[in-house]
Amino acid sequence: xxxxxxxxxxxxxxxxxxxxxxxxxxxxxxxxxxxxxxxxxxxxxxxxxxxxxxxxxxxxxxxxxxxxxxxxxxxxxxxxxxxxxxxxxxxxxxxxxxxxxxxxxxxxxxxxxxxxxxxxxxxxxxxxxxxxx
Amino acid sequence: xxxxxxxxxxxxxxxxxxxxxxxxxxxxxxxxxxxxxxxxxxxxxxxxxxxxxxxxxxxxxxxxxxxxxxxxxxxxxxxxxxxxxxxxxxxxxxxxxxxxxxxxxxxxxxxxxxxxxxxxxxxxxxxxxxxxxxxxxxxxxxxxxxxxxxxxxxxxxxxxxxxxxxxxxxxxxxxxxxxxxxxxxxxxxxxxxxxxxxxxxxxxxxxxxxxxxxxxxxxxxxxxxxxxxxxxxxxxxxxxxxxxxxxxxxxxxxxxxxxxxxxxxxxxxxxxxxxxxxxxxxxxxxxxxxxxxxxxxxxxxxxxxxxxxxxxxxxxxxxxxxxxxxxxxxxxxxxxxxxxxxxxxxxxxxxxxxxxxxxxxxxxxxxxxxxxxxxxxxxxxxxxxxxxxxxxxxxxxxxxxxxxxxxxxxxxxxxxxxxxxxxxxxxxxxxxxxxxxxxxxxxxxxxxxxxxxxxxxxxxxxxxxxxxxxxxxxxxxxxxxxxxxxxxxxxxxxxxxxxxxxxxxxxxxxxxxxxxxxxxxxxxxxx
Amino acid sequence: xxxxxxxxxxxxxxxxxxxxxxxxxxxxxxxxxxxxxxxxxxxxxxxxxxxxxxxxxxxxxxxxxxxxxxxxxxxxxxxxxxxxxxxxxxxxxxxxxxxxxxxxxxxxxxxxxxxxxxxxxxxxxxxxxxxxxxxxxxxxxxxxxxxxxxxxxxxxxxxxxxxxxxxxxxxxxxxxxxxxxxxxxxxxxxxxxxxxxxxxxxxxxxxxxxxxxxxxxxxxxxxxxxxxxxxxxxxxxxxxxxxxxxxxxxxxxxxxxxxxxxxxxxxxxxxxxx
Ligand SMILES: Nc1ncnc2c1ncn2[C@@H]1O[C@H](COP(=O)(O)OP(=O)(O)OP(=O)(O)O)[C@@H](O)[C@H]1O
Ligand SMILES: [Mg+2]
Numbered sequence: 001x002x003x004x005x006x007x008x009x010x011x012x013x014x015x016x017x018x019x020x021x022x023x024x025x026x027x028x029x030x031x032x033x034x035x036x037x038x039x040x041x042x043x044x045x046x047x048x049x050x051x052x053x054x055x056x057x058x059x060x061x062x063x064x065x066x067x068x069x070x071x072x073x074x075x076x077x078x079x080x081x082x083x084x085x086x087x088x089x090x091x092x093x094x095x096x097x098x099x100x101x102x103x104x105x106x107x108x109x110x111x112x113x114x115x116x117x118x119x120x121x122x123x124x125x126x127x128x129x130x131x132x133x
Numbered sequence: 134x135x136x137x138x139x140x141x142x143x144x145x146x147x148x149x150x151x152x153x154x155x156x157x158x159x160x161x162x163x164x165x166x167x168x169x170x171x172x173x174x175x176x177x178x179x180x181x182x183x184x185x186x187x188x189x190x191x192x193x194x195x196x197x198x199x200x201x202x203x204x205x206x207x208x209x210x211x212x213x214x215x216x217x218x219x220x221x222x223x224x225x226x227x228x229x230x231x232x233x234x235x236x237x238x239x240x241x242x243x244x245x246x247x248x249x250x251x252x253x254x255x256x257x258x259x260x261x262x263x264x265x266x267x268x269x270x271x272x273x274x275x276x277x278x279x280x281x282x283x284x285x286x287x288x289x290x291x292x293x294x295x296x297x298x299x300x301x302x303x304x305x306x307x308x309x310x311x312x313x314x315x316x317x318x319x320x321x322x323x324x325x326x327x328x329x330x331x332x333x334x335x336x337x338x339x340x341x342x343x344x345x346x347x348x349x350x351x352x353x354x355x356x357x358x359x360x361x362x363x364x365x366x367x368x369x370x371x372x373x374x375x376x377x378x379x380x381x382x383x384x385x386x387x388x389x390x391x392x393x394x395x396x397x398x399x400x401x402x403x404x405x406x407x408x409x410x411x412x413x414x415x416x417x418x419x420x421x422x423x424x425x426x427x428x429x430x431x432x433x434x435x436x437x438x439x440x441x442x443x444x445x446x447x448x449x450x451x452x453x454x455x456x457x458x459x460x461x462x463x464x465x466x467x468x469x470x471x472x473x474x475x476x477x478x479x480x481x482x483x484x485x486x487x488x489x490x491x492x493x494x495x496x497x498x499x500x501x502x503x504x505x506x507x508x509x510x511x512x513x514x515x516x517x518x519x520x521x522x523x524x525x526x527x528x529x530x531x532x533x534x535x536x537x538x539x540x541x542x543x544x545x546x547x548x549x550x551x552x553x554x555x556x557x558x559x560x561x562x563x564x565x566x567x568x569x570x571x572x573x574x575x576x577x578x579x580x581x582x583x584x585x586x587x588x589x590x591x592x593x594x595x596x597x598x599x600x601x602x603x604x605x606x607x608x609x610x611x612x613x614x615x616x617x618x619x620x621x622x623x624x625x626x627x628x629x630x631x632x633x634x635x636x637x638x639x640x641x642x643x644x645x646x647x648x649x650x651x652x653x654x655x656x657x658x659x660x
Numbered sequence: 661x662x663x664x665x666x667x668x669x670x671x672x673x674x675x676x677x678x679x680x681x682x683x684x685x686x687x688x689x690x691x692x693x694x695x696x697x698x699x700x701x702x703x704x705x706x707x708x709x710x711x712x713x714x715x716x717x718x719x720x721x722x723x724x725x726x727x728x729x730x731x732x733x734x735x736x737x738x739x740x741x742x743x744x745x746x747x748x749x750x751x752x753x754x755x756x757x758x759x760x761x762x763x764x765x766x767x768x769x770x771x772x773x774x775x776x777x778x779x780x781x782x783x784x785x786x787x788x789x790x791x792x793x794x795x796x797x798x799x800x801x802x803x804x805x806x807x808x809x810x811x812x813x814x815x816x817x818x819x820x821x822x823x824x825x826x827x828x829x830x831x832x833x834x835x836x837x838x839x840x841x842x843x844x845x846x847x848x849x850x851x852x853x854x855x856x857x858x859x860x861x862x863x864x865x866x867x868x869x870x871x872x873x874x875x876x877x878x879x880x881x882x883x884x885x886x887x888x889x890x891x892x893x894x895x896x897x898x899x900x901x902x903x904x905x906x907x908x909x910x911x912x913x914x915x916x917x918x919x920x921x922x923x924x925x926x927x928x929x930x931x932x933x934x
Contacts, residue, residue: 015446015450015476016449023449057519082445084440106449108452109449
């Protein structure tokens with residue numbers, strides 16, 4: 001069996017992680033969910049993730065900062081930014097700093113799954129069970 | 134709605150209606166003021182001016198007439214004095230001839246002639262003489278003249294019958310005594326007449342001089358009174374109008390009510406100003422409202438973004454519910470639906486605050502809990518702050534007396550200041566909102582502190598000017614501070630600013646603590 | 661996965677640069693040639709489409725409504741092409757309607773005044789002064805056109821990612837710089853920007869449908885939702901909304917149409933002020 005794609009989802013909105021976890025796990029990924037960016041960063045330091053999904057506007061730590069930390073630690077990790085504050089400037093900033101994708105809230109689980117599938121493919125570990133409704 | 138309108142119609146007695154409803158009240162007030170102004174009796178400045186000139190003219194004319202009369206009198210007296218003089222000459226001449234006769238026996242007929250002359254002169258102005266001398270003296274003089282003449286005639290008779298020598302001499306002797314006596318009397322009467330006449334003349338002249346002096350003095354007094362009355366009326370009115378102008382400039386748009394007894398040129402001005410006030414007020418109301426809507430527009434961006442979070446939660450939950458419906462347990466489904474319901478409520482909360490602020494409300498003066506109000510305002514701006522990654526701190530010293538005011542309008546003021554602070558701050562900056570007693574007792578200060586760009590000294594004097602902005606077109610209108618200042622001034626407060634370039638800016642809104650509802654629309658208008 | 665939108669004061673210059681870049685990067689090149697296709701698809705003559713891109717509506721010439729319709733057709737087609745990716749586009753005003761799409765690199769090329777002068781007044785030998793005036797007039801005309809058509813100032817540098825003046829920089833250098841900029845990560849396509857582009861396409865399509873009847877409509881799309889704002893008086897509101905919903909609802913992929921009929925404030929104000 002292939003090595004599982006390991007995904008970290010960070011959003012200070014608890015519902016996001018709660019709903020996305022099963023949705024992404026269904027793709028055959030291993031998913032860890034965080035609400036607190038500090039804890040997430042700590043975890044990122046400990047463990048290398050294949051894909052990180054992070055919100056941008058969070059109280060304590062900015063998602064862009066998370067992106068930078070992830071990229072610094074593991075350049076191959078694909079980071080997908082999700083934000084309710086989507087704007088061209090922010091999108092470009094995120095991309096420039098190495099984000100793999102940028103998704104505006106609100107999005108459907110399917111949209112994120114597509115982005116994750118694409119990222120996994122780019123990583124060379126395509127996911128088998130792409131879920132369709 | 135209908136009811137609240139009605140209520141406001143009553144309320145606006147003591148309110149500061151910047152809103153349109155309040156404005157209608159003003160229109161009514163201005164209408165009634167106009168009626169009141171026009172109902173006054175008409176007495177214009179022009180009328181007063183004409184009247185006073187007429188008065189002065191009449192007085193001058195009367196004085197002139199009197200003086201003409203007096204001078205005529207003097208003239209008459211002078212002429213009469215000449216006549217008296219002539220008379221005296223005749224009398225004296227007669228006496229001289231009389232003397233000659235007794236000395237040399239000549240000139241008797243000349244003397245007689247002179248007496249005739251004197252008599253004719255005397256008779257010529259008999260009436261006047263009677264008036265001056267009185268009847269008694271007059272008849273004495275007449276008698277005296279008659280007698281003198283008679284004696285002269287007798288002498289002449291004697292002269293003719295000279296032959297009878299002895300009796301002639303004696304007779305002449307006899308007559309001489311009486312003649313002299315009569316002659317003396319005649320002269321002294323004449324002198325008396327002369328003296329009286331002279332006195333009368335100088336008296337008349339004196340009288341004329343007195344009239345001159347008094348007339349002048351009176352004229353002066355008349356002119357002074359006129360000038361005073363007119364001046365007081367004009368200056369008083371101008372003063373009042375300059376007070377009105379100041380009042381209007383300070384944002385008090387109460388119409389001018391009739392304060393004077395008469396209707397005049399300034400009444401038209403007052404009506405014109407009332408009209409202008411209405412215009413100004415409606416413009417200002419529109420300005421305040423439109424600036425508010427602009428702020429709302431700015432806030433909407435933040436709200437729209439913030440709204441994406443609950444929307445996302447709903448979307449994700451709903452999709453997962455659809456996807457997994459069959460697989461889920463009842464509890465899980467309920468939990469998901471609860472999430473949806475909860476997030477929908479959150480969405481509503483996010484917009485309701487803004488909607489509440491955006492609502493065009495009637496003006497309302499009420500006791501305000503500034504701290505609560507500031508909390509609301511801060512939460513109103515919170516999305517904006519999040520958008521630019523900023524923090525805001527609200528601090529209050531607590532236990533502060535309340536202020537009276539219009540919460541909608543004051544919220545607009547604080548919001549403007551906070552939005553300005555956001556614009557001036559860097560990403561990730563901090564803004565402080567402080568609520569504390571002001572330095573002056575009886576005042577409360579709300580300070581909005583930022584640590585942004587600061588305001589360069591050379592523009593510090595301009596920032597409250599309408600349309601002054603350093604922001605790019607489309608971002609700033611430059612009305613924020615000007616509108617805010619207008620609102621605060623209406624509340625009897627003021628806005629202060631201290632700033633240091635590159636260090637930050639502090640705007641302080643200083644509001645009076647009021648024990649009675651703030652009198653922000655009424656001020657002493659009529660006096 | 662990037663799109664380059666070139667705007668130039670000189671069509672020839674823009675074209676030259678556009679072609680060179682497309683060759684260099686292996687991108688497709690798109691310019692007014694495509695008007696033929698649009699004309700075939702929409703039944704609007706090529707001349708009219710070209711006029712919409714060049715002329716400001718006037719009382720005697722093309723009406724504002726016609727221009728809006730023509731431009732909507734161009735927009736729809738061009739965005740459709742953009743969605744196929746790797747495109748260099750020039751002369752189709754793309755920089756004005758994909759302003760908010762992050763993976764479109766918007767470039768303004770300012771040509772040499774002499775070249776421009778020759779292009780504006782072919783065959784004439786103008787003096788420096790007259791040329792300057794001519795160029796100034798041309799710039800003003802473009803500004804007016806862009807403001808009228810898209811409420812944006814085409815000549816405003818802040819609307820571009822890159823402004824290159826050929827007065828200072830050689831064509832080849834310019835091409836090189838642009839090609840290099842395309843490589844920046846910030847201009848990479850992503851879910852969000854693709855969605856923006858897709859939304860623009862939907863909106864453009866809705867415009868092609870709505871503008872003939874409601875030329876003042878403002879249209880925005882967000883996924884399957886289309887929002888239409890238009891002015892109207894009270895009594896026609898409901899009917900108007902229904903018509904618009906039906907018209908726009910036909911577009912494939914659109915499942916919800918939101919119509920806001922705002923009170924015609926100007927008209928109302930004008931009436932109430934009388
Ligand atoms: N906190 C601040 N720090 C630095 N400058 C400020 C601050 N507040 C105001 N200013 C300056 O004062 C000017 C006028 O402010 P004002 O609020 O009246 O208008 P604006 O903010 O430019 O426009 P608007 O409020 O309509 O958006 C601003 O353009 C800015 O230059
Ligand atoms: Mg401002």
